[in-house]
Amino acid sequence: MSKAASAAAKDLAAEGVTGVHLAWADNNGIPRSRIVPITGFAGAAVRGVGVTSLFAVFDTHDVITYGHASLSTPSGDVRLLPVVERVRRLAGQPALAWAPGRQVAADGSPSPYCQRTVLERQVAKAAEQGLEILAGYELEFAVAPIGSPDILSSPGHTGPAYSPHALVPLDGFITELLHDLAANGLDIGQLHAEYGPAQLELALAATDPVSAADDQLLARQTIHAAAHAHGLRVSFAPLISAEVVGNGWHLHTSVRREGRNLLAGDGTPTAEGASYVAGLLRELPALTAVTAPSVPSTLRLRPGYFSSAYAFWGVENREAPLRYVPGSPLLGEGHANVELKPSDASANPYLALAAVIAAGLSGIADGLTLGEPIGEDPGTWTEDERVARGVTRLPASSAEQRAALLASPLLVGVLGEELAGAFQAVRASDEAWAADKSVEEIVAAHLWRY
Ligand code: GLU
Ligand code: MG
Numbered sequence: 302m303s304k305a306a307s308a309a310a311k312d313l314a315a316e317g318v319t320g321v322h323l324a325w326a327d328n329n330g331i332p333r334s335r336i337v338p339i340t341g342f343a344g345a346a347v348r349g350v351g352v353t354s355l356f357a358v359f360d361t362h363d364v365i366t367y368g369h370a371s372l373s374t375p376s377g378d379v380r381l382l383p384v385v386e387r388v389r390r391l392a393g394q395p396a397l398a399w400a401p402g403r404q405v406a407a408d409g410s411p412s413p414y415c416q417r418t419v420l421e422r423q424v425a426k427a428a429e430q431g432l433e434i435l436a437g438y439e440l441e442f443a444v445a446p447i448g449s450p451d452i453l454s455s456p457g458h459t460g461p462a463y464s465p466h467a468l469v470p471l472d473g474f475i476t477e478l479l480h481d482l483a484a485n486g487l488d489i490g491q492l493h494a495e496y497g498p499a500q501l502e503l504a505l506a507a508t509d510p511v512s513a514a515d516d517q518l519l520a521r522q523t524i525h526a527a528a529h530a531h532g533l534r535v536s537f538a539p540l541i542s543a544e545v546v547g548n549g550w551h552l553h554t555s556v557r558r559e560g561r562n563l564l565a566g567d568g569t570p571t572a573e574g575a576s577y578v579a580g581l582l583r584e585l586p587a588l589t590a591v592t593a594p595s596v597p598s599t600l601r602l603r604p605g606y607f608s609s610a611y612a613f614w615g616v617e618n619r620e621a622p623l624r625y626v627p628g629s630p631l632l633g634e635g636h637a638n639v640e641l642k643p644s645d646a647s648a649n650p651y652l653a654l655a656a657v658i659a660a661g662l663s664g665i666a667d668g669l670t671l672g673e674p675i676g677e678d679p680g681t682w683t684e685d686e687r688v689a690r691g692v693t694r695l696p697a698s699s700a701e702q703r704a705a706l707l708a709s710p711l712l713v714g715v716l717g718e719e720l721a722g723a724f725q726a727v728r729a730s731d732e733a734w735a736a737d738k739s740v741e742e743i744v745a746a747h748l749w750r751y
Contacts, residue, residue: 306346306385313398314339318390323350323383323402324518326416328720328727329361329595330647331750332518335381336397342383349380349405357414357723360730361595361647361750368726371719379404379412387515392484393477393526399485401515413719416651417511423658423715424510432665433557434658435638437490437507438517438650441548442535443499444471444528451748452541456499457533467494471501474531478503481523487516497546507553507638510658514650517550521646521751537646537751539593539601543740547601549608550645552592553626554657555638556665565634568627569616575671578614578639580664581623581657582671585612587709588641589622589695590702591656591716594728595647596735597747599702602643602695604680609642611679611692614671620678622695643695646751652716652724659715699732 313321321342324334333356337345354377358366367373383400390398404415411418427434444457458467468475475492482489488506495502505516521537528535540547555564556577563574570578581588593602604610607619615621622643628634644653672691679692687693696702703725706712713721735743 303347306343310342318398319396321398323381325402326649328724346385349382351378352381354379360727366726366730369722389485392481416649420651420655423655435507436510436513436554437505439504439551441502442537443541444533447534452499462496478527481527510654517650536748538747539597539645540744546606552641552644553638562635565628565637576664576669577661579669579671580661584660586705587712589643590706592644592648592653613675613692616674
């Protein structure tokens with residue numbers, strides 16, 4: 302490994318790279334990093350660089366909460382090791398490279414707080430059962446000129462939604478972004494002006510789950526840098542205003558056995574694929590506490606905004622938290638997948654994917670069956686109709702999310718006792734911060750965090 306790191310460092314140095322970001326995402330979905338000089342990269346690949354274990358209990362506002370028993374003092378360290386095979390020179394910041402980091406203990410064993418390890422465990426579990434997961438994120442974000450306090454007072458584009466004209470004022474940014482994404486090794490399906498104010502969207506190609514989470518982090522770095530180079534800043538926050546559509550980071554997954562996509566039947570999932578979706582549905586309240594975990598996440602999940610608000614599944618239903626996307630003759634059967642809509646930038650992408658995979662695998666293990674899909678928006682029904690059809694509200698507050706997560710031994714087990722404790726401590730700290738804040742204050746405080 303040190304040989305590979307030395308070779309990579311030599312090549313990067315020859316290209317003019319002076320330092321490498323070792324990046325990870327914390328329990329608020331906020332990317333964090335340490336830069337090592339390129340001369341120190343090979344050493345870091347063997348010994349890591351020291352970071353405080355308290356990163357597990359940083360809350361969204363950079364406050365260290367000592368509310369988790371095992372991380373209740375300022376003492377302690379983990380080592381951050383670059384994943385050498387994923388190091389990339391950053392096209393938009395050409396003197397820097399980027400590599401995802403792994404957190405390990407002093408003896409080199411995985412730290413219980415390493416989110417990437419949690420995901421690797423679930424991928425291995427799937428493999429033990431002969432299953433392979435593919436995953437890909439869609440990223441929605443809003444753009445404004447650098448210096449704007451918010452998006453709505455000076456939107457980076459003014460629509461119309463999906464219009465090529467909307468993108469004309471952003472031409473330099475878009476052109477550089479497409480170039481940099483490709484140069485950084487990120488495949489995207491497409492990019493467009495979304496229907497929210499100053500909103501854009503791009504979809505990352507599906508890949509193995511750990512790469513999908515790495516890619517999501519690298520895509521953010523790439524987008525931020527390209528925007529900055531063109532006088533723009535981007536907001537990935539779940540909400541940019543209480544009144545308008547939010548930024549969803551919808552998570553698409555599919556599950557394969559011996560190369561066959563189990564979600565691709567005859568316009569419906571196979572029996573095992575249906576069990577996978579049913580597993581997601583069964584765990585949905587707890588899942589949402591991991592995949593859309595911040596205070597603004599709960600505010601984003603409202604009916605009528607294509608963000609999802611009620612627990613059900615549907616076929617191509619954009620109000621459904623689980624939107625089944627069938628394969629088709631045109632796209633091929635391999636295309637079939639299920640989209641999780643209650644998912645956003647405030648989720649740690651590794652934990653989010655780990656939770657999704659565990660929920661899906663549990664559905665398969667238990668042979669769950671799936672009820673009928675819903676084609677309408679249950680938000681337009683009366684409460685009696687929802688009760689009659691067994692459609693419940695997703696957790697709509699931090700307290701409801703906490704209860705939902707604690708009620709899922711499966712997902713608490715996925716995080717592991719230590720990480721689950723730290724995760725809950727951070728959520729409690731965010732919740733306490735928000736207790737006396739208005740929605741406007743909450744939105745403003747999260748706008749530029751991700
Ligand atoms: N922006 C919406 C959300 O908050 C999603 C719109 C769409 O379906 O693409 O998730
Ligand atoms: Mg969208």
